[in-house]
Amino acid sequence: MKLSTVRTCCEPVLVAPIDQAEAEELATAFKLLSHPIRLRILSLIANAPGGEMCACDLPEVMGRSQPTVSHHLSLLTDAGLLAREQRGRWAWFRVERERVTVLRDALNLT
Amino acid sequence: MKLSTVRTCCEPVLVAPIDQAEAEELATAFKLLSHPIRLRILSLIANAPGGEMCACDLPEVMGRSQPTVSHHLSLLTDAGLLAREQRGRWAWFRVERERVTVLRDALNLT
DNA sequence: TCCTTATATCGATGATCGTCGATCTATTTG
């Protein structure tokens, strides 16, 4: 899904009417923000030292099992909201801020 | 849910880390934006003449049944994203822009 | 008061989602 080509800061949802296809793509993206674990993961990584975090720390911090955390990390990564980098046997993640900006700008009112 | 007291433009999700309670409230709000019909309803009403729209027109425009549209209007209204006003036997809706702004600001990166 | 119309609510059904134990894969280390 190339979200940035669908909706930019110049044509936000609440200023220009959207059609069915655009609504479906945006809804899919906002769905990623509709779960507390995913919001906390984004918030945690964005505020981590160096803006990145190792997946190995997340199950304990989140209080969820490793498969559950891995599942949510995959969803965020597949959607382009997180970038994944393998270092040795550890996976490091950082927030793709441009993608978050696209979603924020979709809610512009002016 | 008093969302505006929980998260303002001064402490966005990606600048300050959020705890479990805040994440749950925000996730509940973003869930409303995670369905194409609800995004189209918001977009349609925000761009309607006078910024308001009668519910009577929505089932045909959306291609959904009257109960389905009523259900989504209730979700948006209960969450404060839409304001409902009864005029005679018709229900008119307008977008509560301040509430949308709260969600947008939660995604601020700077 | 009776009829019509707009909207909400109920109830049921199928679909999607979140979770985790078990297992598989890949990488490092001894």
Next chain:
DNA sequence: CAAATAGATCGACGATCATCGATATAAGGA
């Protein structure tokens, strides 16, 4: 190569969600 460890994938289960027909409610008009 074998053991250990990080992470992904699988499979199943319960929970939540979207939808719509049927029906209830509420308001206006005859």
